[in-house]
Amino acid sequence: MNSQERTGSREENGALLPPAATRSLTGLRSPRQPCRCQKPGWGPWRGLERTLNGPRAERRSAAPPWWAPAAGRMRAGAVGRCHGRRPDARGRRRRRMRLRRLLLRYYPPGIILEYVQDSEPKTRSIDLLDLRPDTDAIALVDEIQKGEPLITSCKEQVIHLVRRLQEKLGEKEDHKFYLSKVLRAHILPLTNVAFNKSGSRDKIATGSFDKTCKLWSTETGKCYHTFRGHSAEIVCLSFNLQSTLVATGSLDTTAKLWDVEKGEEIVTLSGHSAEIIALSFNTTGDRIITGSFDHTVAVWDVGTRRVLHTLIGHRGEISSAQFSWDCSLIVTGSMDKTCKLWNAMTGTHIATLTGHSDEVLDVCFDYAGQRIATASADGSARVYDARTKKCIAKLEGHGGEISKVCFNPKGNRILTASSDKTARLWDAATGQCLQILEGHTDEIFSCAFNYKGDIIITGSKDNSCRIWH
Structure with missing residues (x-):
């Protein structure tokens, strides 16, 4: 049974919230990413907007529901790597962050990152609100990568996802409703x-x-x-x-x-x-x-x-x-x-x-x-x-x-x-x-x-x- 079957996700439906409503991209994990895809906790999102030279990308960090204790929330815009730790400017060691999987979200265009930070499952999104079918996907991902350390080891997978989103945006539509x-x-x-x-x-x-x-x-x-x-x-x-x-x-x-x-x-x-x-x-x-x-x-x-x-x-x-x-x-x-x-x-x-x-x-x-x-x-x-x-x-x-x-x-x-x-x-x-x-x-x-x-x-x-x- 693959990960898509385990979560009950549907390929045609890149929804924002429950993972069951998003497409699990089997085979697109980074080499060091574990095979088991577990569902993270979901809640309101907080984040730091980042305006790029190309399509706008907004980076958000997941947080527990609004009624949960604030102590469990991750600081918006927190920086880390996909794997391991590194000291910050003051010599303090940063928290371990490990990418689990990438999910497509078709509406609005974006990529959901599921990751683990200090053994706690989290999510955040890269919103591609200005993405167009003719956008240079490689240049866009290069720019996103400068502000999103979680994707440094899986650039090719992210480029593939951006192109999938471009294909969706370019689909012709002539739907009649009955x-x-x-x-x-x-x-x-x-x-x-x-x-x-x-x-x-x-x-x-x-x-x-x-x-x-x-x-x-x-x-x-x-x-x-x-x-x-x-x-x-x-x-x-x-x-x-x-x-x-x-x-x-x-x-x-x-x-x-x-x-x-x-x-x-x-x-x-x-x-x-x-x-x-x-x-x-x-x-x-x-x-x-x-x-x-x-x-x-x-x-x-x-x-x-x-x-x-x-x-x-x-x-x-x-x-x-x-x-x-x-x-x-x-x-x-x-x-x-x-x-x-x-x-x-x-x-x-x-x-x-x-x-x-x-x-x-x-x-x-x-x-x-x-x-x-x-x-x-x-x-x-x-x-x-x-x-x-x-x-x-x-x-x-x-x-x-x-x-x-x-x-x-x-x-x-x-x-x-x-x-x-x-x-x-x-x-x-x-x-x-x-x-x-x-x-x-x-x-x-x-x-x-x-x-x-x-x-x-x-x-x-x-x-x-x-x-x-």
Whole structure:
């Protein structure tokens, strides 16, 4: 039995989290790497960003879950070698680090390093957010190698993985979606839907006017958990990247975090003076943002439950908020018809994106943080370049307001949901409508792609979710 069979991994699914959802690269170990591939502990990720001359690579160190003692966490950016020890500038001996295996992550492009440090299994990632099919793989790996000592003994394997990622990025796509399943989810109308983000065993979370959130299997339609605790309607929800937590926001002015496996409430975040209608985790899982009708966005530390920053500047209610993948930016949408960019570390305002003639109802980044999509009550969606702040595409064709917008994992498709009872699939570069998803009998207020981008879910006021393959 090879290592891929032992872990139950799947070749086509390079998920970020459980190793069972990633591809084990049998035969690509370094010569001194042991054959046995054991699963490491997984938890939120912390890291040190490193901007390269070529595609950007971000190095992150794994940490225990946010509720675990801080003493077990590895210092972000810690330096070591694949094997053995060496003294630092003061003559102290550094901790032993030994590479176990390399894993592919297709969305967003990256390589996961599983290694052992002082007998403790750990992981960290090399994020290749700017990778393109024509990127010089050898030059890129040479640059990465300068900052990542764990790959010094396995350069050829890393080059091979980068080229595999380039092949995936270069694949042509002409996928049509067809209705697969209809879920009758809640007693009262739905308000939001979301896919888990780990790429393993797709799950859906649904929020409702019945004040509950439910967790479902996309394959069987089975309800795993019903989360109860809010005193008013749940209007927004989100999984963390590790898919261990679900966050819900409610008209009761609070947000709650729930354990996905146990189905239990973990913490309640209180502080807004009006309804919470938007929330989102960052990719490391240690921050969450909440947007409110009080015109502000709060940036929370998940572990301490404290507000780190309050983003003030919109002149209307907040409708949407999201972190960029590298956690450096926050984008917010508002009823004041604008979208704003913020520095996620300092909470300072960077830019305001304008152009819509009515309320901005939703905003999102693509995985690389290079483009921003907005959805508006004026019936259109727009795509902006995050660097130049210019509109580069307009998506027009819906017959009513657009309440939700999202990129697919590759970033080349955009999905929108509208009050005209349809969802539409668009070419992200040209703004051309590629497909119309019809069948709901009332307005569609939410939509999402799964991890691989080959399944779509739509949620409607007709009290149903439709799953499209």
